[in-house]
Each structure stands twice: as C-alpha cells, then as structure tokens.
Amino acid sequence: MEKLNCEQAKRLDLVEYLAFLGHQPQQVRNGDYWYLSPFREERTASFKINRKLNVWYDHGFGKGGDLIDFGTLYHNCSVSELLERLSGYQARPVLSFHPPIISGKLPGSSSHFAGEKKEATDSKIVVMEFRPLAAKELLNYIQKRCIPLEIANRFCKEVDFLLYGKKHTVIGFQNKAGGYELRSENFKGSSSPKDVTFIDNRTDDVAVFEGFFSFLSFCTVNKNLTAPLSNCLVLNSLSFFERSRPLMEQYKQVHLILDRDTAGMNCTKQAFQWNADKYVDRSDFYKNHKDLNQWLIHHRQSQEQKPRISRRL
Structure with missing residues (x-):
C-alpha cells in the first residue's frame, strides 16, 4: 500500500474523515459544519469545518488548520505516523478525495482557519455596526441565560456582521483589541482580532x-x-x-x-x-x-x- 504524502492527505475531505472517526455535525450552516469538539467534552458545538476550504477551527482552543493539523493533534502522533494511518483509511469507502477550493492564503502560512483569518472577504466575519441591545430575539436569549438586562447592557452590544455576504445580528462582547465574541441562540463565533x-x-x-x-x-x-x-x-x-x-x-x-x-x-x-x-x-x-x-x-x-x-x- 502506497503511503500518502502531505498534499494528498490535505485533500481528504475533513467532514468524511470526522464521520469515519464517529463524529457527526450538530448543525450545518452556509457550508460550515459545527461539531461538539473532538478534543474535549462540551454541550455547545464550538468546532467548525468549512467544507469549501476543507479546514477546521476550534473556538475553545483557538486553534485550527487542515487535516494534517487536526490528525496530529487528535491522534497525538507525528506527521509521518498520521500519513501511515491515512494511507489505510484512504482505501475505505467513507473517505474520498475532494480538492478544496482555496481562495487565498495567509502570508507565510499554508493553512486556513475555518471562517477565521482568511483574506476572502465573503468568508470572513466583518463587523458592520454596533448599538445598545434591542432586538427581541437577543433579549429573549439573554433572559434564557438568566442574565439581567442591565448587566448585559453594561458589557454587551447588539452587533451586525456579514458572513458569506449575509447579514447577521447577534450579541457582541468586545475584547481589548477591538474584536468581538459573537453569540445568539443559533450562532457562536468571533471577529478578528481575537483577544482577552x-x-x-x-x-x-x-x-x-x-x-x-x-x-x-x-x-x-x-x-x-x-x-x-x-x-x-x-x-x-x-x-x-x-x-x-x-x-x-x-x-x-x-x-x-x-x-x-x-x-x-x-x-x-x-x-x-x-x-x-x-x-x-x-x-x-x-x-x-x-x-x-x-x-x-x-x-x-x-x-x-x-x-x-x-x-x-
């Protein structure tokens, strides 16, 4: 059996690979597949695969990359050991080659993060506007999380952002670098730059x-x-x-x-x-x-x- 090289391994479809490992998405939105993180126990999906780019990002770890990055971390092994594993997996029907459409790379980097830090403006979260919290669905979500409105208003904003050309309105919590943690009942993400x-x-x-x-x-x-x-x-x-x-x-x-x-x-x-x-x-x-x-x-x-x-x- 011929051993895969890194470029071949990176073209293995991440969604199918996770399915092989027993991980199924909790939700699929605009080509983003959201999972409970394979790296830890959690109840809210924070691990995302962008299937178009064939890359992943784990919001809990603040890390992401391609299949090589995922596999070495998941299996706790070297790149060479992972390639041997993948050579065996390749022959199985659950895996197939789907060359990703790469729209641009970070300077000095061979990897993309799923929905994070990419030059393609349509696939990057772009904050458009922020204001005091007012949208009924957001106020209901805050109430569901048992946070008094006066406390939420003190630290959070209502934020409009674009992703894949579509406008979303969510709760925003700003970090010291000017980026936002973005949350709603159906969305969990962040805008760049990420910081404390x-x-x-x-x-x-x-x-x-x-x-x-x-x-x-x-x-x-x-x-x-x-x-x-x-x-x-x-x-x-x-x-x-x-x-x-x-x-x-x-x-x-x-x-x-x-x-x-x-x-x-x-x-x-x-x-x-x-x-x-x-x-x-x-x-x-x-x-x-x-x-x-x-x-x-x-x-x-x-x-x-x-x-x-x-x-x-």
Missing part, C-alpha cells in the same frame, strides 16, 4: 473566566454587593490562558472560574503548578454543572422566588 477582555475594578485580586456568559453570571450572582467586584479577566478562549500568566501574576490572588470540563480543569492544574498559593479554584461553587452560567440557569426557579441569590461567589 479585562475589566479593571482597581482591586488587588482578579477573577478569570473562559467565556463572557460566565463573567456575566458572576456579575449577576454578586449584583447586590456594595463592595466593588474583583478585577475580571475573560479569556474568550483557553488558548490565551498561558499567555495571560504575566497579567494574572500581577495580583495577590487569582480566582479561577473556568469551565468544569477537561480543558478547563487542565488549565486549573497548570496554574497550581505555577503557584498553588496564588491561584484558587472557585469551581466548587458550581461543581455539579459545566460552568457558572449553567448553575445560574439551573437555579432560575429559586431566583424568581427570592429577591436575590442567597449564595455568593
């Missing part, structure tokens, strides 16, 4: 969150406190966790309010290796739930019955 969001409340500690709905939930849980909240760092992607270490270590104490999935817990373990006295895991507060927002939603009924949440984080 830092809220400076002038305290000597900092709370760290993976996503902005966990941050908004933290504000909701503590909304009746008279003292200022701790400084807040929203990573917007766990890929920024290690890069944010210099910022986090400026503070006397770092409260980790990360998701209770494999990726989040691995970051917590890593922080303990850095300094077990400085970093504190606060996820016991929502220990039976994936994240703080899921805990908040679970306690919706008790919230409605009481004027305020009895627990404090």
